[in-house]
Amino acid sequence: MRVLEWRAGVAADVAIGAVSAAVLAFYCYRIGASWGGAYWVPGCAAGAAVCALALVRRRDRLWTAVAGLGVAAAAVVAARVAHLPAEPGPGVTFGLSVLVGSAVRALAPRPACAVAGGGLVVVAAALAVGSQPAVGTMSAAGWAGAVVAGLWPRLLAGRRRAVEERVRRGERMELARELHDVVAHHVTCVVLQAQTARLLAHKQPERLETSLADIEAAGSDALAATRRVVGLLRDPARGLPSLDGLDELVRRFGGHGPAVRLRLPEGEDTSLWPPEVATTVYRIVQESLTNVSRHAPQARSVTVTVTRARSSVTVEVADDAPPAPARRLRRAGHGGYGLVGMRERVEALGGTLRAGPRPGTGWSVVATLPVPAREQP
Numbered sequence: 001m002r003v004l005e006w007r008a009g010v011a012a013d014v015a016i017g018a019v020s021a022a023v024l025a026f027y028c029y030r031i032g033a034s035w036g037g038a039y040w041v042p043g044c045a046a047g048a049a050v051c052a053l054a055l056v057r058r059r060d061r062l063w064t065a066v067a068g069l070g071v072a073a074a075a076v077v078a079a080r081v082a083h084l085p086a087e088p089g090p091g092v093t094f095g096l097s098v099l100v101g102s103a104v105r106a107l108a109p110r111p112a113c114a115v116a117g118g119g120l121v122v123v124a125a126a127l128a129v130g131s132q133p134a135v136g137t138m139s140a141a142g143w144a145g146a147v148v149a150g151l152w153p154r155l156l157a158g159r160r161r162a163v164e165e166r167v168r169r170g171e172r173m174e175l176a177r178e179l180h181d182v183v184a185h186h187v188t189c190v191v192l193q194a195q196t197a198r199l200l201a202h203k204q205p206e207r208l209e210t211s212l213a214d215i216e217a218a219g220s221d222a223l224a225a226t227r228r229v230v231g232l233l234r235d236p237a238r239g240l241p242s243l244d245g246l247d248e249l250v251r252r253f254g255g256h257g258p259a260v261r262l263r264l265p266e267g268e269d270t271s272l273w274p275p276e277v278a279t280t281v282y283r284i285v286q287e288s289l290t291n292v293s294r295h296a297p298q299a300r301s302v303t304v305t306v307t308r309a310r311s312s313v314t315v316e317v318a319d320d321a322p323p324a325p326a327r328r329l330r331r332a333g334h335g336g337y338g339l340v341g342m343r344e345r346v347e348a349l350g351g352t353l354r355a356g357p358r359p360g361t362g363w364s365v366v367a368t369l370p371v372p373a374r375e376q377p
Contacts, residue, residue, distance in 0.1 A: 013055055016098055020051035024091045031085050042084050046075040047091015054098035062111050065099040069118040072096050076125050086135040088126060093139050096122070097146040104150025112150070119143045167340045243270040243278050243306070246285060250304065253289045258299045258319070260289070265308040273313065277369050280345055281306060281315045284353075287342050288317035288365045296321035296363060312351075313371055318364035342367070 024047050031040035049071050053064045075087040088096065096119060103115040123143050127136045194215055243264070250260045264270065270278060285304055292302055299321035307314045339355055342365070346353040351369040358364050 009058070016051070016054055020047075020054070020091065020094060023094050024048060024051070027090050035085060039085055042078065042082075043075070043087060043089040044091065046071055046087065047089055047095065050092045050095030050099070052095075054095040054102075057099055057102045061099075061103050061106050062115070065103040065115045066118070068096050068099040069115070069122060072122045073125060076122065076129060080129040086126070086132045088122065088135070088139050090138065093142040097142040097149075099146075100143065101146035101150040104147055105154050112154075116147050116150075119146065164340050167344070170341065243273070243281060245282060246304070246306075249282070249286060249289070253293070253302075257289070257293045258301050260302045260304060263303070263305045265306060268308055274371060276349060277313055277371060280349060280351075280367075280369060281313060283345060284315050284342055284365065284367050285317055291339075291365075292317075292319050292321070292363075298322055299362070311371055312368050314366065314368045316364055316366045318358060318362055320362045322361050339365075 024044055027047060028040040028044050031043060050068045053068045053071070057064045072088050072092050075089075075092055079085060079087040100115055100119040104112045106112075107115065120143060123136070123139045126139050197212060197215060246262060246264070250262045253260055289302065289304075292299055296319050299319040302317065302319045305314075305316045305318075339353075343353045346367050346369065349369055351367060353365070353367045355365045356363070
């Protein structure tokens with residue numbers, strides 16, 4: 001995604017540079033034809049300076065905008081005092097629109113409002129000194145367009161952040177709802193070990209120390225699992241999904257989507273995995289298959305692979321859908337929030353998640369979850 005954003009930024013700068021050159025050339029031609037002589041030079045110089053600031057705006061959006069406003073204000077005053085063509089001209093207006101729109105979109109609220117207010121002051125100053133109506137209208141339209149162009153994506157970004165936060169909060173609550181089952185699993189083990197210890201104390205006292213060590217280990221596992229899962233309690237009536245349900249999940253998906261191949265670790269008793277890890281693997285596969293059905297209808301097959309290393313579990317869901325830029329943006333999270341919830345769940349357990357296009361065709365989601373040494377089967 002960073003590469004796509006970088007390319008988009010380069011394309012935007014190239015477009016701004018091309019438009020700036022065209023606007024300045026048109027301005028010079030028109031002023032030269034109507035005023036004659038070198039009257040086009042001051043306005044062209046001011047326009048070129050503001051457009052140059054617009055091209056380097058990403059280095060410091062606030063101070064490039066302030067500098068552009070200063071150049072524009074000075075051009076307005078100089079045009080009035082020296083009886084030059086009215087300012088701000090098209091070049092200054094275009095460059096200033098880019099600077100104001102960029103600042104309104106990216107800066108914190110106070111500096112963004114200050115820059116927008118500064119642009120309004122420049123427009124008001126141009127009107128106050130008696131600029132031609134066309135110049136005043138052009139300046140006002142440029143300022144209004146810049147503010148709208150900056151505010152719209154800012155509002156969308158704010159809305160998206162709010163939705164993402166709700167998704168994260170919902171995922172944390174989902175983890176919290178599963179806490180009851182995780183704790184119940186581990187506490188049951190502790191209770192069983194304690195019952196065994198009581199029997200051994202009477203019949204085989206020499207094995208009591210080993211049994212007590214097992215109880216201590218089970219208690220430590222319970223505490224570690226509780227810390228990993230997070231927070232609040234839940235309604236205990238709801239069942240906890242596990243890897244045993246993956247076959248049914250895959251079967252249901254294959255009934256209305258592409259064929260799915262499921263690969264589980266051979267010779268591995270997945271029922272001994274920590275419940276929070278098994279549940280997260282199930283949720284990742286579930287969400288990934290849902291994303292395939294929504295965003296990759298042309299996929300012919302999907303491969304779900306779960307592998308076990310010494311201290312981690314890795315799950316990968318990969319499809320063979322042909323590449324499509326629009327679909328890549330949606331699947332990367334711009335059109336849905338499934339990845340946000342998956343990432344929140346995986347990172348809560350100390351794991352990592354990667355999602356993106358595969359070499360050639362297709363898309364893959366890969367999550368790696370640590371398994372504490374004490375809980376390894």
